[in-house]
Amino acid sequence: MVNPMYMKNIPDRFRLGLLGRRVSCWGIAVLSSACLAAQEVVVSDFECGLQGWEVARGKAEPVSDEGAYRGKSAKLSPGTTFRLKVALQPSSAYELAVRMKTESGADNVTLQTTGLGKNNISISTALAAWTEFKKPFHTSAGQKEAVVEVMFENNPEGTCAWLDDLRIVCTGKYHEKTYDGIPPAPMREVKTDLGVSMQPDEKIKWMLDGKLGMFIHWGLYAGPGKGEWYMENQGVGIEEYRKLAYPESGEEYFDARDFDADKWMRLAKKAGMRYVCLTTQHHDGYALFESQYMNAFTSKQTHNRDFVKEYVEACRRAGLKVGLYKTLINWRFPGYYDITGTNCNPANRFGYTTASWHKENARLMKEELYCQVKELMTHYGKIDHLFWDGGWIAQKGTDAEGASFWESGKYMDENNGWPVNPYFRDYDEETGKPLGLMGIVRKYQPDIVVNPRSGWIGDFTCEEGGGAVTGEIRSGVVEKCVSLAPGWGYNKQMENLSSIMPLKKVKRLFADCMVRNMCFLLNVGPDRHGNVAPLVEQRMLEFGEWVNATREAVYGTRGGPWQPVDGQYGFCYKGNMIYIYFLGGYGDDTFVLPRLDKGMKVKRAYNVYTKQPLQYRQKGRGVTLRGIRPVKEDLTVVAVELNRPVRK
Numbered sequence: 001m002v003n004p005m006y007m008k009n010i011p012d013r014f015r016l017g018l019l020g021r022r023v024s025c026w027g028i029a030v031l032s033s034a035c036l037a038a039q040e041v042v043v044s045d046f047e048c049g050l051q052g053w054e055v056a057r058g059k060a061e062p063v064s065d066e067g068a069y070r071g072k073s074a075k076l077s078p079g080t081t082f083r084l085k086v087a088l089q090p091s092s093a094y095e096l097a098v099r100m101k102t103e104s105g106a107d108n109v110t111l112q113t114t115g116l117g118k119n120n121i122s123i124s125t126a127l128a129a130w131t132e133f134k135k136p137f138h139t140s141a142g143q144k145e146a147v148v149e150v151m152f153e154n155n156p157e158g159t160c161a162w163l164d165d166l167r168i169v170c171t172g173k174y175h176e177k178t179y180d181g182i183p184p185a186p187m188r189e190v191k192t193d194l195g196v197s198m199q200p201d202e203k204i205k206w207m208l209d210g211k212l213g214m215f216i217h218w219g220l221y222a223g224p225g226k227g228e229w230y231m232e233n234q235g236v237g238i239e240e241y242r243k244l245a246y247p248e249s250g251e252e253y254f255d256a257r258d259f260d261a262d263k264w265m266r267l268a269k270k271a272g273m274r275y276v277c278l279t280t281q282h283h284d285g286y287a288l289f290e291s292q293y294m295n296a297f298t299s300k301q302t303h304n305r306d307f308v309k310e311y312v313e314a315c316r317r318a319g320l321k322v323g324l325y326k327t328l329i330n331w332r333f334p335g336y337y338d339i340t341g342t343n344c345n346p347a348n349r350f351g352y353t354t355a356s357w358h359k360e361n362a363r364l365m366k367e368e369l370y371c372q373v374k375e376l377m378t379h380y381g382k383i384d385h386l387f388w389d390g391g392w393i394a395q396k397g398t399d400a401e402g403a404s405f406w407e408s409g410k411y412m413d414e415n416n417g418w419p420v421n422p423y424f425r426d427y428d429e430e431t432g433k434p435l436g437l438m439g440i441v442r443k444y445q446p447d448i449v450v451n452p453r454s455g456w457i458g459d460f461t462c463e464e465g466g467g468a469v470t471g472e473i474r475s476g477v478v479e480k481c482v483s484l485a486p487g488w489g490y491n492k493q494m495e496n497l498s499s500i501m502p503l504k505k506v507k508r509l510f511a512d513c514m515v516r517n518m519c520f521l522l523n524v525g526p527d528r529h530g531n532v533a534p535l536v537e538q539r540m541l542e543f544g545e546w547v548n549a550t551r552e553a554v555y556g557t558r559g560g561p562w563q564p565v566d567g568q569y570g571f572c573y574k575g576n577m578i579y580i581y582f583l584g585g586y587g588d589d590t591f592v593l594p595r596l597d598k599g600m601k602v603k604r605a606y607n608v609y610t611k612q613p614l615q616y617r618q619k620g621r622g623v624t625l626r627g628i629r630p631v632k633e634d635l636t637v638v639a640v641e642l643n644r645p646v647r648k
Contacts, residue, residue: 099131102127112470259310277521278323403455483523
């Protein structure tokens with residue numbers, strides 16, 4: 001029991017008042033008896049510093065109220081890893097909640113658990129606003145502790161990240177489902193949000209079949225070579241930034257002289273990609289397409305070229321699905337994030353202070369967005385994939401909180417405080433009502449699949465950054481977005497081999513996605529001339545060589561039928577085939593498959609990369625494979641052919 005005198009000195013938020021618990025100054029509470037419902041196991045809000053945390057890499061920044069969510073927050077410098085040991089109860093269900101943010105333009109900060117095997121979870125974000133994340137997890141029988149690890153990688157800009165309000169709550173006992181044979185597949189739930197329904201399974205099937213996409217971040221920011229957040233990070237004024245589109249900017253001129261969309265598509269095809277997604281406009285407001293909006297800043301004006309048109313046509317020639325990235329926010333509208341004109345964030349890099357005209361700037365930014373979304377949905381034929389970004393209004397809140405400003409659903413709200421000029425509206429033909437963002441998108445592109453970053457729920461979700469992929473098979477469609485080098489847009493680190501993601505890590509991330517039924521969107525950032533950096537191109541081609549050699553275990557497969565074991569192995573299947581991805585953490589030469597269904601027989605087993613047959617022994621519904629390693633020591637894929645389909 002806790003000493004009552006000690007409790008007097010603990011802030012109210014730490015006095016959790018639960019029996020059988022020990023509470024420390026830094027807010028760590030450990031259960032000493034069986035887990036009951038809704039009990040907080042860990043509370044760490046950093047009011048007492050980093051006590052209890054181990055700084056495993058980098059240096060510990062002092063906790064402070066600078067940039068904090070509330071009170072004090074933990075600040076992570078580039079190249080920092082914090083770890084916290086947590087005592088848990090076996091066979092129990094938990095929820096981990098945390099608030100995180102990064103400095104504008106920073107790479108991802110990742111929080112993950114280790115020590116829980118297949119039950120590990122991870123959360124990554126690069127959002128420049130405080131965002132709360134919640135994720136359930138559970139322990140299996142015998143699991144009594146875990147480590148919470150927070151990682152922030154090195155980045156060329158030296159930007160930082162913050163962490164606050166970490167909580168782990170026990171929600172009750174976990175009854176692990178066991179199946180004597182092949183378990184049922186996780187079901188994707190098709191929901192309706194803001195008047196718009198998610199696409200049915202048959203319309204998003206192509207993503208799960210194709211698995212691989214190439215993300216392309218390209219724009220004026222390629223000129224300075226300091227990443228896509230250059231304008232914001234350096235506080236570059238609008239007129240000064242415009243110069244990057246003209247020869248007067250010299251060595252930073254975005255000349256696009258080597259832009260060849262067909263060349264990009266050839267790289268995508270060789271890398272094994274089945275779809276491509278281009279930034280039609282990033283937060284700097286420079287559009288790579290022609291726009292009729294009166295204040296638009298476009299490549300048609302500066303280069304007399306519609307780069308999006310050339311890109312879309314090249315995608316179709318190459319037989320690749322067409323994806324478009326479109327940001328909602330636009331730095332060319334000063335103070336836009338002060339949407340009411342009453343509360344300007346003093347931390348902004350441009351030195352803006354609260355002004356009533358910020359509200360009108362926010363409205364004009366929204367108006368341009370509506371005009372350009374319709375243009376993108378109507379000028380380029382069939383679009384397959386739409387990647388929204390910036391729905392959180394940058395300095396403020398979350399995507400969901402921004403939905404009421406953007407009017408992200410099917411219809412506009414007649415009482416919205418930032419009305420779009422009727423000239424730029426579109427209308428529902430049946431009801432005559434003005435359409436919101438997703439109403440416009442679905443009207444002109446009924447088959448398109450869309451992510452959730454406008455505030456609408458999304459047909460698929462995103463997991464961003466190079467952090468580990470952990471946990472169970474995903475029930476919905478999930479796209480893992482990863483950049484091969486620091487940042488997303490071109491930066492000079494892309495010319496340095498030590499900054500390029502090692503092939504071993506790329507393959508590991510991809511394998512972790514495959515066995516969890518996820519898609520993999522791999523980013524390149526061409527330079528100001530339109531060329532992908534040679535080292536990045538080389539890594540893409542190396543990855544593509546491996547994908548092509550193992551293609552039967554990639555395209556058209558689904559994650560499962562059994563859950564992966566983090567860091568060791570996982571499964572995919574297709575028709576009569578089961579594919580086992582053995583990771584570097586699995587060191588044995590034999591492997592025992594989970595039990596098959598009654599009547600299932602193994603016809604053969606072989607290494608997918610070398611095509612060499614493997615020995616196996618089947619006794620009833622049990623199968624033992626032999627000689628599985630070593631072939632490719634970092635990742636080995638084994639195929640098992642059955643006498644009938646894995647799932648009906």
